[in-house]
Amino acid sequence: MEVKKQKPLYVCEQVEVDRSPSFDDLVWEGLPAISLCDIVTGERPRLSTDVRVCWNRWRAAIYFRFTCEDDHVIATMTHHDDSLYEEDVVEVFICETCKLSAYKEFEVSPVNVKFDAMIHYDPAHPPIRVNREWHALDWKTETRVRPGSYVSIWELPLHNFGGGVPSVGDVWRLNFFRIDRGCGWPDEFSAWSPVGTMQFHTPEKFGFMQFA
Numbered sequence: 001m002e003v004k005k006q007k008p009l010y011v012c013e014q015v016e017v018d019r020s021p022s023f024d025d026l027v028w029e030g031l032p033a034i035s036l037c038d039i040v041t042g043e044r045p046r047l048s049t050d051v052r053v054c055w056n057r058w059r060a061a062i063y064f065r066f067t068c069e070d071d072h073v074i075a076t077m078t079h080h081d082d083s084l085y086e087e088d089v090v091e092v093f094i095c096e097t098c099k100l101s102a103y104k105e106f107e108v109s110p111v112n113v114k115f116d117a118m119i120h121y122d123p124a125h126p127p128i129r130v131n132r133e134w135h136a137l138d139w140k141t142e143t144r145v146r147p148g149s150y151v152s153i154w155e156l157p158l159h160n161f162g163g164g165v166p167s168v169g170d171v172w173r174l175n176f177f178r179i180d181r182g183c184g185w186p187d188e189f190s191a192w193s194p195v196g197t198m199q200f201h202t203p204e205k206f207g208f209m210q211f212a
Contacts, residue, residue, distance in 0.1 A: 008193050008207040010034060012062070014168075015054045020155040021063055023144060028052050028065050036178055036190035040197060045188045047071070049090070049178045055158075055211060060165050064154040066090045068110075072183040073145055075110040081132050084108075084115045090152055091177040093119070093206065096161040098173050100203040104160070106136065110150040112143035121203055128201050136160045166211045173206040 013031060021027045036049040050067040074087045084107045085091070095103035100121060107115035118134035137160055143152040158165050166172070176192040177200055189198060193207040 007205070008034075010053065010192075010207065010209045011212050012053050012055055012209050013212050015056055015063075017056055017059065017063075020061070020140065021054075021065070021153065023065075023142070023151055023153055027054065027063075034176060034192050036176060036192055037194060039177070039189045039191040039195050039200070042194040045190050046185065047180055047188060047190075049176075049190055051176050051192070053209070055166075057165050060158045062154075062156045062158065064092065064152075064156065066108075066152045066178070068150050068152075068178060068180075069148065070110070070145075070150055070180060071148060073110045073150060074181040074183060075113070077109060077113055078111075080113065081115050081117070082113060084113060085179055087179075087181055089115075089179050091179075091200075093175050093177070093200070093203070094161070095173040095203060095206060096163060096166075098171065100173065100206070103173075103203055103206075104134070104136070105130075106139070106154075106156070108141050108143060108152050108154065110143055110145055110152075112141055112152070114139070114141060119201065121201065168211055170211045172209045172211075173203065174209055175200075175203075175206045 031052040034051040047069045055062045091107045116136045118131040120129040138157045140155040178190040180188040195205045
């Protein structure tokens with residue numbers, strides 16, 4: 001498919017690993033970095049967020065690392081599928097079919113609580129429908145709070161997506177987000193592909209990820 005130039009493109013490199021990369025694994029250092037920006041304006045936020053992604057076809061998984069500058073972590077929720085977006089959180093919305101009428105939402109808090117759901121989207125008949133009964137199988141995450149930051153690493157098996165293991169050159173649609181509750185500063189809402197509004201669920205604005 002043709003990638004539209006006005007939306008960002010990330011080339012997801014295949015890496016040779018026999019396990020999920022750890023927090024400081026050298027694998028991450030060789031990958032392209034995504035810097036999130038203000039979701040509305042596209043400007044640089046006060047707190048930086050670095051995202052790196054890779055995949056391995058033999059392990060049939062995608063790997064993510066979020067490195068989040070943070071001077072005050074707010075994360076009190078403890079149950080799977082709690083409304084994590086009311087506090088500090090990192091998120092990925094993924095549409096493997098590129099049809100945008102349905103996509104999957106993944107969230108992780110700084111204390112490693114997870115949220116996952118299937119989203120059904122029809123702009124002619126809002127609002128979105130959120131299926132919290134859908135859960136990603138074998139999705140593994142680990143998150144650590146460090147002085148001035150937190151880091152979250154994910155292993156997301158490809159069997160959670162239609163079509164099986166992608167081929168080199170395949171393109172998915174997705175967007176990365178982060179919410180930081182300010183505690184004395186204004187709340188920050190960051191994205192990879194700016195939306196122009198505060199509406200995260202605008203899949204027309206998703207960027208592109210191409211498997212290499």
